[in-house]
Amino acid sequence: MSENKLTITAICGSLREGSFNRRVLKAMEELAPKHWEIHHVDISAIPLYNSDIESHGDPQSVVELKESIRTADGVLIVTPEYNMGIPGVLKNALDWASRPARSSVLIQKPFAIAGATPGSGGTAQSQAQVRQTLLAMNAYTMPGPKVLIGSVHxxxxxxxxxxxxxxxxxxxxxxxxxxxxxxxxxxxS
Ligand SMILES: Cc1cc2nc3c(=O)[nH]c(=O)nc-3n(C[C@H](O)[C@H](O)[C@H](O)COP(=O)(O)O)c2cc1C
Incomplete structure (x- = not known):
């Protein structure tokens, strides 16, 4: 492993304070190599995507999201599954980050996805949708190992x-x- 500093942006797909996924993220932070600098991005203040808002300039929460991704060596997403899919708040944040489409901060950015649920499916379907979304945005998502934590409670x-x-x-x-x-x-490369 490299000893050079790596900057990692961490995004939790759940907004709730007691989130299981946030606890998984915390465990990852404690297990991460010491030369990682992890920057948490709060997506709770990001408004629903609307190109009318965007045309007047990105809201501050979006500026911060994009800047954190732009300066990161990699982005770690830990997310729940809602109704067999990606939580709306996470999809919304990624949609904002994907703009402008041809020069977004997501292009060629390495990503890794993980998730936890009290259920048995381990967020497999949510993660598949996040992967598909990132593919559309030309990000580079790690194929595996997968982190599918079931019965997290x-x-x-x-x-x-x-x-x-x-x-x-x-x-x-x-x-x-x-x-x-x-x-x-x-x-x-
Ligand atoms: C609207 C909604 C839909 C959900 N759908 C699923 C689901 O499809 N699969 C699943 O495993 N859990 C589902 N759950 C349960 C979540 O996994 C559970 O609420 C979990 O604690 C959310 O993650 P968090 O603890 O990080 O907030 C759903 C919860 C909500 C609120």
Whole structure:
């Protein structure tokens, strides 16, 4: 692994404070190599995409989102699944970030996707839709390993809410190392 600093933008697809996906993101932050600098982007203030708003200039929340992605070596998305798909707030944020289409900050940007749910499907369908969205935006999404955390509520410490399931933590470590390798492919080319 490289010892050079890597800047990672982290986006959580859930807005709620007690989000399981935010807890997974926190666990990843603790497991991440020390030379990673992780910058969390808050997507809660981003308005619904409207080209009338855009024509007057990006809202501050969108400026911050785009700038964070533009300056990042890679972007990590940890998201829930809503009705077998991508949460609207996340799709909306990515739609804003995809503008202008031919020169957006997403083009050739390395991405990795993960997700957690109390259900059994591990957010597979949500992640598939995020992957498809990023493909349309010419981003480079890591093919695997996949992080599909089912029954997430059973994998947390009951008091602190921290992710404590050992097998999941070891898998997250592998995922983070793979993401660094994925990023370096594009950083060196
Ligand atoms: C509108 C809505 C739709 C949902 N649909 C799904 C679903 O299709 N698959 C699934 O695994 N969980 C689904 N859930 C349950 C979420 O996985 C659960 O609320 C989870 O805690 C959300 O993630 P968070 O804890 O990070 O906020 C849905 C929840 C909501 C509010």
């Amino acid at each position: 059973e994998k947390l410490n009951e008091t602190t809410g921290e992710l404590v399931d050992e097998a999941t933590l070891r898998h997250l470590e592998k995922f983070l190392i793979a993401f660094e390798q994925w990023i370096l492919i594009f950083k060196q």
